[in-house]
Amino acid sequence: MDKMILNVASIFQNDMILQRNKPVAVWGEAGAKSKVKVTIQGQSVECISDEKGKWLVNLSDLKASVKEELIVESGDERIVLTDIAVGEVWLAGGQSNMEFYMYYDKDYESVLPLCNDQLIRFYDVPKVASDEHKARFSYDLFGKWRKADEENLKYFSAVAYYFAKSLKDDLNVPIGIIGCNWGGSRAACWMDKQTVEKYGSVWLQDYEKGLLEIKDMDSEREAYFSSDLSDPMKVFDDEIRNKLLRGVPEEELLRIVAQWQENGNGPVIGPWHEWRPTCLYEYMIKTIVPFSIKGVIYYQGESDENHPDIYENMLEGLVGCWRKAFNQDIPFIMTMLAPFEGGGENYVVLRSQQKLATQRISNLWCASIGDVGNSYDIHPKEKRPVGKRLALLARGHVYNEDVLCDAPVGKALSFDENRLIIECENVDGGLFTKGDSLNGLRVFDELNNEIDKSTYKTLIENNKVEITFDKSIKGKKCRVEYAQAPYYEVNIYNMAEIPMLPFVLEI
Template sequence: MLQAAVIFQSSMILQRGKCLAVWGTGNPGETIGVQIQGRTGQTVTEADGTWSVDLPPLDASVSEELIIKSDSHKIIFEQVAVGEVWVAGGQSNMEFLMRYEKHKKEEVKDCTDPDIRFYDVPEVCYDGQLEEFDYSRQGIWRKADPENLDYFSAVGYYFQKALKEKLNVPVGIIGCNWGGTASCSWMNPETVRKVGEPWMQEYETRTASMDMEEYWENQHGNQMNDKGNPLADVFGEFMMPRTPTEEELVEFFSHIKDNFEEYANILQPQAIPGSLYEHMLKSIVPYTIKGFLWYQGESDDVPGLNVLYKDMLSGLISDWRRLWGDEALPFLIVQLPGYDCWLMNTEENHYPIIRRCQEAVADSVEHTYLCSISDVGEEKDIHPKDKKTVGQRLALLARGHVYGEEILCDAPRAVSIKRNPDGVAVTFEHAEGGLEIKGGHLNALQIISEGTEQEYSVYTEGDQLIIRMGNPLEEGVSIKFAQTPWYQVNLYNKAGIPAVPFEFSL
């Protein structure tokens, strides 16, 4: 029987201006025809029942019909829009729902817009999971309105809203994310072995003494793997809307202690290298898209493994682009903001390592861009509630680097340092029109000599940050900006984008 891939539905958004991939299954040997906007394509179903058709590029539109015909059946998808389509990938901060977002109460009052639509890829990580639980709330193209807004990725929503306002075409987001997942879950396992062998070794060491047949027997049908209703997540409903107090955390965990410990101490199937690459990402390939948004890295901050993140993220980008057959697909990376600790965990994080890796990837991988949100982190919460700023900054990056607007869209970055009689001058790129310190006192700057922090004063002059020292600047001095786990940057360029962390040694 004729079927299109699950992501093809009424009310979907298709990518404009690029050859359009449409695929599905049917009876072997049947002729399949596809048409929309007067563009047509035809093929014959393969022996295994699969078929795929490429259509000529489409024009932007708010309402079309996509018709798929076989020798014996016809499918008509209605209210199909054509515009811009982006995949929003990562872990919980990309998954973070509009339901919990800081500005949601105000946003919902005027959110109705049929040209903003969201598709969430069902959270599955092993064969049979879709059939074991009720996934009727996922895998749906939703239009932005008060009824559906809760389900939208908050970062994705604000990105598409800002983009739509400038491009004046429909904008769709495909959410492909899962909280608490490391990059290895989103990669081809062969790539993990090539660029992050210790990640694979850790997995193999952990499973070497496990009875994997018994493990999978316990996983199938296990209610801990029921990810079908994102609004029924007890943990998310408690943690995401606000930052609980320590007393509230103690009370909450006292009621779920046994389940939480069981969940935390066993291998989660979504942590298996390649699991989400195989079961989530591949389910939407090769749906035609414009590019990727990526907000992830928290779960890669594992001592001894976090230094691999540059190679891991570079490998992931290559894997994703290879699946779509386009090495130039833009990849917009959110750099992790300042953060201290969460859930009463007092262990120091090593996010500065992850941030440097993210910056290095943006510098070394073509068509990859860094989004700075170093002013909106939260000291005691790994999930900053302000996702509006994140989405809008990503949209600004896309407008400048992908859609060709001549605008200042990148974060100011320190590129050189020079001694002067009173101290040093740090020169920034992406600082056209000058830098600004908001609030009078510059946050997050440390001048360290012989292990002791030195006093200083600062001011901006064009594209430079001038640092004056109370004492002559000696050799072996470190100039560190936002190199601690927690900070909140207040040094901006004229586009209102905060500076990227940096460090110099003199």
């Protein structure tokens, strides 16, 4: 008889949160061809493990609850997981602005004494990008379900915490967050190879070309693993990342980065590096599928700057890849890239690609955060508005609440003698500005010359943006751009206090 070794996948632990109102997959390993029974909320489901001992059951819909037990049995072996809650589970994906800890958030000190909530819980998928990562590092702080309290809050994703807090206050059910993110990662890191080949083959070509340029693979590998940057437990402890996250004066930041580059530092993306295509899908996403989730919040794109014109395709590939992997038509809510001076003109293209993706991909929405950027810091410290706007989109589109949740945006441009009139969407209740003038708006003539701002005035009238010139411009070609720069400051809002999205309109 085969030896019985019963276990469950690592995400199934004491204190976890399971998704309510939909089938829940539970899986693990046992002896080959063994009967396994899983019990929770009075229902039991059985299956037979395969030749390799792998098993999976699908529980019927669970009701929101707390203090549950999940019991897994096979032969004489029995696993009992306790203090389980059932509610809403969201995956928080992306790169460093999603990874960004509460400890670095602008409001951390004021939130900390008020954060204790046993029904907001986080699970961070271990940051593993290769077999060598597994062998070299301890993951004691990762791969555990943790409750929101003063001990654990500092290592919660700030965006995801504010998202979870907002949903918890609104839905009054347990909220679970699965953090699956890594600073600097490109979208191609989070897809399987077939998807990258279809939607972003240029990233594979870049990686393969880079491999050919590595002169000494062994020494580069050892240099990577000898540095703190390779250790997920120390990734926020080195001087440069600390300064980038905490924020420093622009001149000091530029000096640090210049010195870092002069010293020969830079990414050598070998077959061990977390930025190579497909690796984070293989080593992180696959460890948690097909865990039942409600949806995904996603903050990523800064590192796709090298190929911005295909980012819409990359998003289509990623959304499809994850929906297939989780076997669920899960909604995605992403964050538009925040204003940042160092992003270059490609940030404008990336934001446009994000906007196009929401128009073409079903159940994909984008949160507008054009008012919380930073000209010199790629990690803006004010994450509360980001999380709350993601939650607002979830409330409106996923939970079907009657709330204004989408950002206002210019949709059509028309003439009226000496006025240009911008028709806007998502303006129920009206538009308003914070400040005396409208920021971020530029007008260009038919020769692509910017029209002097002193020759026109802007105002909001009847939920529209009006641009009034000194003389008639009717019949002339022109273009209006809003927030079309790497860094911009916007101050046009709808009544949900969501800032207007970037747009370009021509007539």
